[in-house]
Amino acid sequence: MLTQLGPYQIQEEIGKGGMGTVYRAYHPALDRHVAIKVLPARLSGDNNFLERFKREAQIIARLEHPHILPVYDFAYDREIAYLVMKLVKGSSLTSRIGNKGMAPAEAMSILHAVGDALSHAHLRNIIHRDIKPDNILIDDNGSVYLSDFGMAKMVTGTDSTGGFIMGTPEYMAPEQAKGSKGVDSRADVYSLSIVVFQMLSGSIPFRGENPIATIKKLLDEPLPDITTRNPLLPKMVDLLLQKGAAKNPAERFSDVLEMVSTMEAVFTGTNEVITSEVTASKQKIVVVPFICRLPEKSWMSVAMQEMLVMDLSQTAGLFLFSPDHVTRMCRNILEPNSQWTAGPLQRLFELSRADYV
Known part of the structure; x- marks a missing residue:
C-alpha cells in the first residue's frame, strides 16, 4: 500500500x-x-x-x-x-444531479463558473478534453472548481490520439471519438453541452451497453430533445443544446462564453417558474479594470482588478466574472484609455447581466 x-x-x-x-x-x-x-x-x-x-x-x-x-x-x-x-471539501457535480436534474438557476450558476474557467484556459490555448460532472467539484461553500485540465493530453501525448481514444464516451465529442487530428476548444463546448443536458434533465443523451456502443450512438444518432425528458424547460433549450452538441464542430458555438450567455438569456428572459424547485442564484459581480495615470505603474490597473476578483470570489453566494471575460466585454463598450462614465457602465451592466458592477 x-x-x-x-x-x-x-x-x-x-x-x-x-x-x-x-x-x-x-x-x-x-x-x-x-x-x-x-x-x-x-x-x-x-x-x-x-x-x-x-x-x-x-x-x-x-x-x-x-x-x-x-x-x-x-x-x-x-x-x-x-x-x-x-483538496476540496465537498463533492463532485455527479452527486448533485438528481434523477430529475437540477433547478435551472442552480445549473446556470454552475455553467457560468465552468464556462468562465474554460474560457480562461481556451484563451491560453489549453483544452480540457474530458469535461464531465466527475471533474466539476463543488465545495461546502458552493464554490465551483473544474479539475483534471490537460490530463487526456498528458496521458495520450499528442493532439490526436493516434487511434487511441482517451476520454469519457458519454461526454466525448464525435471528433475525439474518431481519433481525429486537430481537436480544439469546440470539443469542450460539445462536452459542456452534454453536461448541461444532464444537469437539466437528470439523464445523459447517449448511453449504450458498453463504451463502443455509446460511441456508436453519439456518432450516428441525433441529440434527443431535452424537453421530452423535462417538459418544464423552454423549447429554446432544445435548439441551444442542438447547436452546442452538433456533430460537426463548425456548427457549434465557436466560443464557450457565447454558449453560456445564450443559455443564460433563455432563463433570465422569462418570468415563469421553470421547475417546482426554488433555488437562489449567486449574485453576479463585474469588477472593471482600474485606470492608472502613471505609465510606469500601469500594471497596477490589472493587478488591482485581479486581486479584488480573487478576494471576492472566496465569498459564498458571489459569482465573479473573470478579468479576461470583463476585458473582452469592455472592448466593445469603452475606447482604449478612456475613463468610465455613467453611459459605458450602464451598457456594461446590461451586456453582462450582472447584479453589480
Whole structure:
C-alpha cells in the first residue's frame, strides 16, 4: 500500500478512474492536506512520458483562476508520476444531479463558473478534453472548481490520439471519438453541452451497453430533445443544446462564453417558474479594470482588478466574472484609455447581466 510520495504522507484513497487514482495526503512542512493524483502505472514504461508529463504539468500549474482547481506541485517518484492539488471539501457535480436534474438557476450558476474557467484556459490555448460532472467539484461553500485540465493530453501525448481514444464516451465529442487530428476548444463546448443536458434533465443523451456502443450512438444518432425528458424547460433549450452538441464542430458555438450567455438569456428572459424547485442564484459581480495615470505603474490597473476578483470570489453566494471575460466585454463598450462614465457602465451592466458592477 502506498504510504509516502516525496514529502507527502498518503492517508487514504478518495477516488479512482481512467486517468489515475486520487489520494488524500498531508504535507507536514506546510501543515496542509492536499489531493494527490497518481497517474496510471502503465505509463512508467513509456520513455516519452516523463518529459511530456513535466511539460503538460507546468502548463496546467500556470492556470490561475477562481474556478480552476489549483495544482500545487508535480513530481516523478520511484517511477510514479503524480500531481498535487487543492483538496476540496465537498463533492463532485455527479452527486448533485438528481434523477430529475437540477433547478435551472442552480445549473446556470454552475455553467457560468465552468464556462468562465474554460474560457480562461481556451484563451491560453489549453483544452480540457474530458469535461464531465466527475471533474466539476463543488465545495461546502458552493464554490465551483473544474479539475483534471490537460490530463487526456498528458496521458495520450499528442493532439490526436493516434487511434487511441482517451476520454469519457458519454461526454466525448464525435471528433475525439474518431481519433481525429486537430481537436480544439469546440470539443469542450460539445462536452459542456452534454453536461448541461444532464444537469437539466437528470439523464445523459447517449448511453449504450458498453463504451463502443455509446460511441456508436453519439456518432450516428441525433441529440434527443431535452424537453421530452423535462417538459418544464423552454423549447429554446432544445435548439441551444442542438447547436452546442452538433456533430460537426463548425456548427457549434465557436466560443464557450457565447454558449453560456445564450443559455443564460433563455432563463433570465422569462418570468415563469421553470421547475417546482426554488433555488437562489449567486449574485453576479463585474469588477472593471482600474485606470492608472502613471505609465510606469500601469500594471497596477490589472493587478488591482485581479486581486479584488480573487478576494471576492472566496465569498459564498458571489459569482465573479473573470478579468479576461470583463476585458473582452469592455472592448466593445469603452475606447482604449478612456475613463468610465455613467453611459459605458450602464451598457456594461446590461451586456453582462450582472447584479453589480
